[in-house]
Amino acid sequence: MNDPQQQLRTQLANIEQRTGKPLSELQNLIRGSGLEKHGQIVAMLKTDLGMGHGDANTLAHVTLKPELLSGVDDDVEAKVNEYYSGKKEHLRPIHDAVMKRLEQLGTFEIAPKKTYLSLRRSKQFAMIGPATNTRVDLGLNWKGAPATERLVPEKPGGMCTHVIRLTSVDDVDDEVIHWVEQAFHSAG
Numbered sequence: 001m002n003d004p005q006q007q008l009r010t011q012l013a014n015i016e017q018r019t020g021k022p023l024s025e026l027q028n029l030i031r032g033s034g035l036e037k038h039g040q041i042v043a044m045l046k047t048d049l050g051m052g053h054g055d056a057n058t059l060a061h062v063t064l065k066p067e068l069l070s071g072v073d074d075d076v077e078a079k080v081n082e083y084y085s086g087k088k089e090h091l092r093p094i095h096d097a098v099m100k101r102l103e104q105l106g107t108f109e110i111a112p113k114k115t116y117l118s119l120r121r122s123k124q125f126a127m128i129g130p131a132t133n134t135r136v137d138l139g140l141n142w143k144g145a146p147a148t149e150r151l152v153p154e155k156p157g158g159m160c161t162h163v164i165r166l167t168s169v170d171d172v173d174d175e176v177i178h179w180v181e182q183a184f185h186s187a188g
């Protein structure tokens with residue numbers, strides 16, 4: 001792994017996994033501390049979160065210099081912008097609502113594909129993307145899940161075991177997030 005951006009992505013994912021906190025929460029903790037000097041932030045992270053020096057140092061760097069993260073998630077953002085362009089642009093808030101809620105579940109990998117994002121832990125637990133000009137599909141891999149009017153089983157051998165069809169931000173409710181959480185944990 002010689003790509004510095006990939007190395008940074010991997011280290012940040014490892015930091016999230018070790019702390020059990022998403023990067024955004026860790027950065028908010030730093031910003032909320034009122035500390036502005038790199039050394040002070042590193043010391044605080046080591047003391048308050050029990051981080052090793054390397055993780056604390058990296059986290060302090062990317063928080064104080066956000067430009068270091070440019071390119072780390074640009075490919076994901078570029079693909080999402082592409083998915084939700086033109087006649088599908090009005091669907092972007094649905095996607096964003098799902099992703100905002102998923103950030104609270106824990107660490108997972110986001111792999112952009114041609115028309116959707118694959119969300120993975122040790123294996124894919126979900127995928128999200130616009131299915132039509134009026135709907136975002138949230139596919140889940142959750143074997144044995146009960147079929148409902150909203151949690152629709154897919155044909156065996158497909159990319160996902162179930163799909164949830166989302167047509168508005170209001171569809172991204174606690175029931176949907178509960179189902180995603182079950183798929184998330186089953187992919188552990």
